[in-house]
Amino acid sequence: MQIFGFPTSPYVRKAMVIAAEKGADAELVEATPHKPTPEFLAASPFRMMPAMQDGDFTLPDSTAIAFYLDAKYPQPPLLPADPQARGRVMWLDEFADTILSSSARGVAFNRYIGPALLGLPENEEAAAAAEATAHPALDYLEDQMPEDGWLVGEYSLADIAVASCLKTLSYGLDVKARPRTAAWLGRMEARPAWRAVAELERDMIEGARISGAHRSG
Numbered sequence: 188m189q190i191f192g193f194p195t196s197p198y199v200r201k202a203m204v205i206a207a208e209k210g211a212d213a214e215l216v217e218a219t220p221h222k223p224t225p226e227f228l229a230a231s232p233f234r235m236m237p238a239m240q241d242g243d244f245t246l247p248d249s250t251a252i253a254f255y256l257d258a259k260y261p262q263p264p265l266l267p268a269d270p271q272a273r274g275r276v277m278w279l280d281e282f283a284d285t286i287l288s289s290s291a292r293g294v295a296f297n298r299y300i301g302p303a304l305l306g307l308p309e310n311e312e313a314a315a316a317a318e319a320t321a322h323p324a325l326d327y328l329e330d331q332m333p334e335d336g337w338l339v340g341e342y343s344l345a346d347i348a349v350a351s352c353l354k355t356l357s358y359g360l361d362v363k364a365r366p367r368t369a370a371w372l373g374r375m376e377a378r379p380a381w382r383a384v385a386e387l388e389r390d391m392i393e394g395a396r397i398s399g400a401h402r403s404g
């Protein structure tokens with residue numbers, strides 16, 4: 188299976204971590220909405236990353252990919268059966284993909300991704316405006332954090348979606364300033380699936396810094 192995108196995107200990282208947790212053999216194929224390859228366009232007609240190709244089946248959208256992978260590879264389950272737990276997982280996935288991601292991308296793009304990877308000037312005014320919206324979201328998240336374990340009982344899509352978004356935010360902001368969030372991120376970072384994707388991301392960023400030719404975030 189191939190996943191198209193660039194891993195500084197919270198959505199691309201989310202899809203890659205899910206695939207790694209499931210033991211699916213997923214290759215991350217670098218893709219950008221600004222210069223789409225025919226393969227990427229076929230999988231993502233609206234040029235959003237990530238998109239996935241599994242044989243002749245294609246699918247865009249990180250949450251759609253999460254549902255597909257969870258059905259295709261049931262272990263470990265990432266969507267709880269309990270109605271309230273499932274509702275909370277979907278809420279936190281949505282919270283990460285919309286409210287938190289909007290702040291994270293504004294901070295990361297203007298402080299790091301633009302200047303370091305795309306050769307754009309740093310835009311501290313835009314980064315500060317995004318950071319102002321990040322803090323209420325981070326305070327909310329800290330309130331949701333358990334003393335131990337995972338966001339909604341068992342490890343789930345909620346943990347992956349939120350952690351992926353925080354990793355993007357970490358390119359421009361200290362996301363470990365709040366203690367329960369920091370401890371939970373530590374548990375995420377200890378997972379082999381997370382570590383494998385983080386290593387891939389580090390290598391691809393290094394490549395992008397050298398070529399300076401990517402558009403992502």
Ligand SMILES: N[C@@H](CCC(=O)N[C@@H](CS)C(=O)NCC(=O)O)C(=O)O
Nearest residue numbers: 196198220235236237248249250404
């Ligand atoms: N709901 C989508 C959102 C995907 C999305 O917004 N991706 C961004 C990158 S972080 C994108 O491709 N933006 C288009 C662009 O940069 O032109 C998902 O979960 O996959």
